[in-house]
Amino acid sequence: MSVWTKERRLILAVESSCDETSVAVVEDGNQILSNIVASQIPSHQRFGGVVPEVASRHHVEQITLCMKEALTQAEVTPADLSGVAVTYGPGLVGALLVGISAAKAFSFAHDLPLIPINHMAGHIYAAQFVEDFQFPLMALLVSGGHTELVYMKEHGSYEVIGETRDDAAGEAYDKVGRVLGLPYPSGKKIDEMAHEGEDTYHFPRAMLKEDNYDFSFSGLKSSVINTVHNAEQRGEEIRPFDLATSFQASVVEVLVTKTLRACKDYQVKQLVIAGGVAANKGLRQGLELGLKEQQPEVSLIQPPLKLCGDNAAMIGACAFYESQKEQLADMYLNAEPSLIFE
Amino acid sequence: MKILSIDTSQQALGIALVEDGRPVASYVSLVNKNHSIRLMPGIECLMKEHGWSAKDLTRVVVAEGPGSYTGIRIGVTTAKTLAWTLGIELVGVSSLAAIAVNSQFSGLIVPLCDARRNNVYTGAYQWQNGELVSLLPDKHISLSAWLEELAEQDLPVQFIGVDVPVFEDTIHETFKHKQTEAHVLTNQLNPLGLAYLGSLKTPEADVENFTPKYLKRVEAEENWLKNHPDVTKQEYVKRI
Numbered sequence: 371m372s373v374w375t376k377e378r379r380l381i382l383a384v385e386s387s388c389d390e391t392s393v394a395v396v397e398d399g400n401q402i403l404s405n406i407v408a409s410q411i412p413s414h415q416r417f418g419g420v421v422p423e424v425a426s427r428h429h430v431e432q433i434t435l436c437m438k439e440a441l442t443q444a445e446v447t448p449a450d451l452s453g454v455a456v457t458y459g460p461g462l463v464g465a466l467l468v469g470i471s472a473a474k475a476f477s478f479a480h481d482l483p484l485i486p487i488n489h490m491a492g493h494i495y496a497a498q499f500v501e502d503f504q505f506p507l508m509a510l511l512v513s514g515g516h517t518e519l520v521y522m523k524e525h526g527s528y529e530v531i532g533e534t535r536d537d538a539a540g541e542a543y544d545k546v547g548r549v550l551g552l553p554y555p556s557g558k559k560i561d562e563m564a565h566e567g568e569d570t571y572h573f574p575r576a577m578l579k580e581d582n583y584d585f586s587f588s589g590l591k592s593s594v595i596n597t598v599h600n601a602e603q604r605g606e607e608i609r610p611f612d613l614a615t616s617f618q619a620s621v622v623e624v625l626v627t628k629t630l631r632a633c634k635d636y637q638v639k640q641l642v643i644a645g646g647v648a649a650n651k652g653l654r655q656g657l658e659l660g661l662k663e664q665q666p667e668v669s670l671i672q673p674p675l676k677l678c679g680d681n682a683a684m685i686g687a688c689a690f691y692e693s694q695k696e697q698l699a700d701m702y703l704n705a706e707p708s709l710i711f712e
Numbered sequence: 713m714k715i716l717s718i719d720t721s722q723q724a725l726g727i728a729l730v731e732d733g734r735p736v737a738s739y740v741s742l743v744n745k746n747h748s749i750r751l752m753p754g755i756e757c758l759m760k761e762h763g764w765s766a767k768d769l770t771r772v773v774v775a776e777g778p779g780s781y782t783g784i785r786i787g788v789t790t791a792k793t794l795a796w797t798l799g800i801e802l803v804g805v806s807s808l809a810a811i812a813v814n815s816q817f818s819g820l821i822v823p824l825c826d827a828r829r830n831n832v833y834t835g836a837y838q839w840q841n842g843e844l845v846s847l848l849p850d851k852h853i854s855l856s857a858w859l860e861e862l863a864e865q866d867l868p869v870q871f872i873g874v875d876v877p878v879f880e881d882t883i884h885e886t887f888k889h890k891q892t893e894a895h896v897l898t899n900q901l902n903p904l905g906l907a908y909l910g911s912l913k914t915p916e917a918d919v920e921n922f923t924p925k926y927l928k929r930v931e932a933e934e935n936w937l938k939n940h941p942d943v944t945k946q947e948y949v950k951r952i
Contacts, residue, residue: 391949406951413948416940421932423781427923428949430785434796434920448797464782467748471786474752475793479766676952701752 373453373483373693380451381693382440382476383686384433386469387461387489388514389413389420391432394682395444395451399690400498403444405676405683408432411555418554419544426464433472440682448480455485455689457492458699459709460515466705474701485689486699488709489680490516491528493644495688496673496681504639504669510629512653513645514540514555517625519583519632520711525691528711531632532583539621540647542587546617549598550610561650564618567611571597573620583632590620618652626656633661633668642671649678714764715771716755716794717907720747720787721779721807722825722874726903727754729762733911735904737762742901747786755790769800773910776804777925778833778850779825784924792922801915802922805906808850811873812837813905819868820847826875830855833927836862836869844909852928855879859886 378397385392394405410428414420441447456473459466477484494509509520517534537545540557547556573593576586594617601608633641643657654672661668677684713733719726725747728738739754759765774791777784784807795802811823818839825833832855836848848861862869863886871883916922929937937943 408949409952410949412946412950416936416948417932421930423930424933426781426785427926427930430789431921431923432949433789434792434922437793438796438920464785467782468785468789470748471751471789472793475790476797478752478756479794479797481766679952701756702749704746704748 373698376450376452378450379690380446381453381455381485381686381689382437382451383455383487383682383689384437384469384473385457385489385492385680385682385685386429386433386465387457387459388465388680389425390680391429391436391469392680392682393436393440394686395440395446396683396686396690399687400502402499402683403446404440405681406436406439406443407679407681408436415554418548420462422462422464425462426468429465429468433468437472437476448476448482451480451482453483453485453689453693455487455685457489457685458486458703459489459706461489461705461707463705463707466707470703470705474703478701483693484699484703485693485697486703487685487688487692488711490518490711492684492688494520494522494642495691496644496677496684497642497671498687499677499683500673501669501671506636506638507640507642508629508633508636508638509642509644510625510648511645512539512625512643512647514538514544516645517585517587519629521632521636521638526695526697530711531636532585532628534585534587536586536588537591539585539587539625540645542591542621543647545591546594549595550613557647557650560614560618561652563611563614564652567609567613567615569616569619570609570612571616573616575620575624578624578627583628585624585628587621590617622652622656625653626660629657630660630664633665638668640669640671644673644678646679648673649675713770713911714768715773715907715911716759716769717773717903717910718751718755718787718791719775719807719810719901719903719906720751720783721775721777721810722783722901723780724901725750725754726901726906727751727758728903728907729758729764730904730907730911738904740901740903747783751786751790766794766798769794769798771801771803771910771915773803773805773907775807775810775906777807778852778927779807781926784926788922788924792919796919802919803910803913803915804922804925805909805913806835806846806850806925808833808835809837809844809846809909810906811901813844813909814902815870815872817870819870820862820865822862822869822871824871824873824875824879826878827852827928832858832879834858836865838867850925850927855882859883863887
């Protein structure tokens with residue numbers, strides 16, 4: 371039985387896994403009718419990082435407002451919808467529960483199918499708004515909590531072929547930002563600074579030569595922190611722009627090299643970059659250039675910046691395909707903070 | 713008037729259906745389990761069994777806190793989503809009043825909820841002309857300060873709630889010379905009582921902006937405010 375029993379194929383999607391409350395209405399899996407994003411960054415900046423209880427409280431304040439705005443902006447009513455999609459993990463448990471509670475209540479009120487979505491799969495589907503997927507496809511998922519290479523042979527099929535063994539790339543950015551005294555979240559600022567310095571510090575490139583698709587950023591992070599501390603102890607000035615350039619050069623080289631190798635070995639047609647760090651200009655340029663030189667037959671799909679961060683539109687796009695696989699939930703749906711790809 | 717009441721403010725879960733002042737059904741579970749897994753299945757089952765559909769509801773009553781942060785968020789989010797999307801009334805009731813309503817004691821009825829580190833969520837209620845009145849407002853306070861405050865009251869005091877045994881010795885010590893009852897009501901969670909209180913209140917004017925009553929700031933925020941006394945309230949959430 372298909373979920374598509376209405377005139378139009380519309381999904382209301384809800385996302386609340388970290389510090390953004392978002393609700394979207396998506397049509398046919400590839401058109402955004404609305405994508406309301408309430409960002410809590412100004413709040414968490416006070417603490418230098420996301421405080422889970424503060425995040426959960428903001429989600430409750432925002433969730434109904436966002437749902438209402440999403441429907442109004444999309445000019446649709448609950449009766450027009452075919453389903454309700456919601457992120458059920460991975461993420462902060464208290465934050466996830468707000469979105470899940472709202473989605474379940476909405477689904478119950480209007481007798482709509484409930485579609486549970488993996489947040490990381492959602493990130494990949496942000497690219498579906500740019501171009502239709504062609505399989506096989508490789509996705510490089512980089513965010514504050516994840517760094518993974520995911521191979522997809524068809525819609526809804528995810529095989530993690532490589533991942534970070536310690537810190538996520540985005541985590542390393544935030545830690546380096548803190549050492550440089552930059553406000554949270556510092557990824558964008560480091561990216562900007564990296565374009566104005568030179569790679570003079572020559573930080574290590576971890577696991578570059580190893581015969582796998584895994585990553586490691588903890589050694590690089592420590593190397594940057596030690597460099598700064600040693601300079602302080604010796605009373606030397608550090609050169610922040612060169613430091614940012616050197617750090618980013620190491621991250622980008624490792625990500626690009628391993629991703630290109632994976633694309634070649636798996637003979638993919640498309641490469642998707644996804645997650646918050648996918649907004650990084652250095653990474654985008656590195657992948658564009660690498661593919662052009664080495665694998666021009668592979669097309670690179672880069673979601674627009676707004677769709678790289680957490681948002682509900684990507685959850686709605688993913689749900690369009692998940693619902694066709696009949697991956698529906700019932701009222702027992704719970705948050706799974708450590709959800710992984712199966 | 714068809715009322716659905718929800719209490720997820722403590723470990724126990726309570727759901728009730730009330731029609732035109734008549735109790736129709738209630739579900740209470742005193743086992744500590746995840747509210748997220750039980751609340752909606754409980755509502756779905758109870759309503760189905762009694763032939764109610766979501767569209768029939770006219771009012772949702774929710775225990776708005778204080779209590780378990782995650783618990784009250786699940787209850788409040790569920791209640792306000794239902795009320796908003798069905799276009800029906802929402803009423804928030806103090807989860808402490810929802811405990812106090814189960815007592816018929818004539819003096820001060822004092823619900824106690826353990827807030828850890830010798831702190832409690834509490835308040836003082838009294839029945840006056842058939843109406844449960846809040847005499848001392850709900851608050852988060854250290855047990856010792858609260859007992860001192862209560863010792864100054866002229867009325868006899870009754871402490872109720874599942875957490876009372878935790879504080880029983882201290883209470884008896886403080887109230888040695890006063891007429892005091894400190895006991896646990898076995899039916900301390902009663903969603904029908906919550907629905908009753910909710911049926912008397914004026915509905916919330918702004919459903920979408922309704923939030924839990926935590927009665928306590930997050931510790932990180934308390935510390936930040938201490939170090940930034942001059943900062944005026946800002947918008948901490950922005951549409952992007």
